[in-house]
Structures are given as C-alpha cells and as structure tokens.
Amino acid sequence: MPSDPTTDTRPPKRPTKPQESWPYPRWIAHRGAGLLAPENTLAAFRLGAQHGYRMFECDAKLSADGVPFLLHDDTLERTTNGHGVADDQTWAALSQLDAGAWHSPAYTGEPLPTLAAVARWCLANGHGLNIEIKPTPGTERHTGQAVAQAAAALWAGQAQQPLLTSFQPEALAGAQDSAPQLPRGLLLETLWPGWLERAQALGCVAVVCNESLWNAALMHTVCCAQLSALAYTVNDAATAQRLLALGLDGIITDRVDTFLPAV
Numbered sequence: 001m002p003s004d005p006t007t008d009t010r011p012p013k014r015p016t017k018p019q020e021s022w023p024y025p026r027w028i029a030h031r032g033a034g035l036l037a038p039e040n041t042l043a044a045f046r047l048g049a050q051h052g053y054r055m056f057e058c059d060a061k062l063s064a065d066g067v068p069f070l071l072h073d074d075t076l077e078r079t080t081n082g083h084g085v086a087d088d089q090t091w092a093a094l095s096q097l098d099a100g101a102w103h104s105p106a107y108t109g110e111p112l113p114t115l116a117a118v119a120r121w122c123l124a125n126g127h128g129l130n131i132e133i134k135p136t137p138g139t140e141r142h143t144g145q146a147v148a149q150a151a152a153a154l155w156a157g158q159a160q161q162p163l164l165t166s167f168q169p170e171a172l173a174g175a176q177d178s179a180p181q182l183p184r185g186l187l188l189e190t191l192w193p194g195w196l197e198r199a200q201a202l203g204c205v206a207v208v209c210n211e212s213l214w215n216a217a218l219m220h221t222v223c224c225a226q227l228s229a230l231a232y233t234v235n236d237a238a239t240a241q242r243l244l245a246l247g248l249d250g251i252i253t254d255r256v257d258t259f260l261p262a263v
Contacts, residue, residue: 022228022249023160024128027261029053030233031072035254038103039079040070041110042121051256055128057232060115060147061135067091068115068150074136078102080112087136115147119154119162130252132187133166133175144174152179165208172202185230188213196225206230206249211239219246234259 032044033051040058048056059072064087076082080097082089091114100110115131122129131151135143144166151162164175165185172184185206186199191213199207206228209218214231222229230250234240240259243251253259 024130024163024250025053025055025261026248026250027053027259028055028057028128028130028230028250028252029256030057030252030254032056032058033254033256036257038100038107038110040072040113041099041107042113042117043100043107043110045118045121045127048256049125049127052261053256054126054261055130056122057130057132057252058118059132059134061133062087062139062143062146063091063094064088065090065092066146067094068147069094070113070115070118072134085136087139115150116154119151122162123155123158128160129162130185131162131164133164133168133171135166135168135171140168140170141174141177144168144171144176145178146174147171148175148177148179148182152182155182163206165206169198169202172204176203185228187232191218196221199227200225208232208250208252211243214243214246214248216246219248 029048031039033048034044037044037047045056058070060068061071062068071086074085076084076086079102080099082097094112097112098109099112100107133144133147148164155161161182163183163185165187166172167187175184183205184202185208186204188195188207188209207222208230211231211234219229228249231243231248232252234243234251234253235255
C-alpha cells in the first residue's frame with residue numbers, strides 16, 4: 001500500500017474479492033432517511049422504504065437501565081426535546097421524549113425507537129440493517145457487548161444478520177466478545193496507523209470509510225485483505241459515480257430522494 005493512498009489515482013483494481021461476496025444491498029439509507037424525516041426514527045425508516053431502500057443505517061446506544069435505543073449524539077438536545085446526557089436517563093424517561101418536532105411540525109410526537117422496535121420492522125419487511133454502535137465516551141466496550149448481545153437475540157435464526165459497525169475499536173471488541181457470529185465493520189474518518197491490522201484483529205468483514213478516502217490504492221488494499229468496502233455519507237452524484245466506478249460494495253446516503261437504490 002502506498003504511504004499516502006488518498007492521493008493515488010491509478011485505475012481501480014479488485015484482484016481477489018468480487019462484489020457478489022457482499023450479502024447486503026449496495027445502497028444504504030443513512031439514519032433511515034435522516035434528512036427528509038427525523039433521523040433514527042421509525043418514520044425515517046418508513047420514508048426510506050417508500051423511496052425503494054431495503055437497507056438502513058442507524059446509531060444505537062444504551063439507556064441508564066441498559067436498553068439499546070436509537071440516537072446519534074451523546075446528548076439529547078439536538079434531536080429531541082430532552083436535555084442532558086442520554087445514557088443518564090432510563091428508557092421509561094427517554095420513551096416519553098419528542099424526537100420529531102425538531103425536524104418539522106409533521107413529525108411532532110415521533111418517539112425515540114428501541115433497537116428491538118427497529119428489528120421488528122426490518123424483519124417484518126425483509127430489510128437489512130447496519131447498526132452503528134455509538135457509545136457514550138467511557139462506555140465503549142460495555143455498549144458494544146450489550147448492543148451485539150441484543151442484536152444477536154433479535155435476529156436469532158435469521159438468514160441475514162445485521163452489520164455492526166463503530167468508529168471505536170473497543171466497541172467492536174465488545175461486540176466480538178458477546179456475539180462473535182455477527183458481522184462487524186470498522187468505521188474510519190481517517191486512515192490512522194494500524195487501521196487495517198486492527199480491523200483484521202477484530203474479525204471485521206468490512207471497512208466503512210469517509211467517501212473522500214476512497215481511491216484505487218485503498219480499494220486494492222481492502223480487496224487484498226478480503227474485506228468489503230463501504231463509504232459514508234455520499235450525497236452528490238459525482239461522488240457516487242466515482243465510488244461506483246471503483247466498485248464499492250456499499251454506499252451510505254442521506255439522499256434517498258435522489259439516488260435510486262437499484263443503481
């Protein structure tokens with residue numbers, strides 16, 4: 001691998017791993033349909049499905065009493081009418097919050113969903129799910145263990161299992177501990193030293209990189225490591241076409257109204 005793969009522009013190479021090894025849809029709706037509806041709510045998932053999406057990404061963390069639920073931020077203010085650190089509150093309290101009014105009046109009263117509720121919806125409709133483990137700082141391993149354990153129980157016996165991802169290697173290590181059979185992916189904002197070795201040590205099946213990192217050299221490295229290649233968050237046509245030409249396995253987007261998932 002070149003010392004700076006982000007500047008390499010050679011033609012793409014996929015020497016060892018065909019696209020067919022990726023068991024999920026290529027197009028993945030970010031946080032449901034997180035721009036058109038309140039992110040990480042069932043309303044957003046339903047809207048993404050109405051646009052033809054069959055796989056969704058969401059963020060999962062734990063309440064104070066250990067219930068996995070969907071929320072991106074550590075705190076509640078941006079996307080709910082609550083206040084403070086999310087994992088300081090019980091699920092009974094969190095379940096009463098309004099997670100829709102911040103987005104638009106049409107979604108006033110939309111609740112935060114549990115991971116269990118999202119699982120029921122996905123399984124009932126035959127949809128895939130990418131669960132990003134989003135621990136509050138200091139709870140990485142425990143959150144990874146708990147979310148993975150819950151996901152394993154919710155998808156027990158299903159042919160297609162959810163993909164667990166995280167920026168935090170310790171969260172993925174927790175997931176590996178408690179549910180080693182579930183597929184895992186390492187999220188990367190930058191290519192920090194040792195990222196590939198860490199992904200391999202965690203038993204990852206994929207790396208999910210910021211879209212700006214992907215080029216032919218990085219694709220070559222990932223393919224040679226027998227890992228699937230995903231990009232986030234792809235919201236413009238030129239970037240999407242560049243990544244499709246590279247042969248990425250998965251593209252995560254907010255623009256479910258722009259990109260047709262069959263592409």
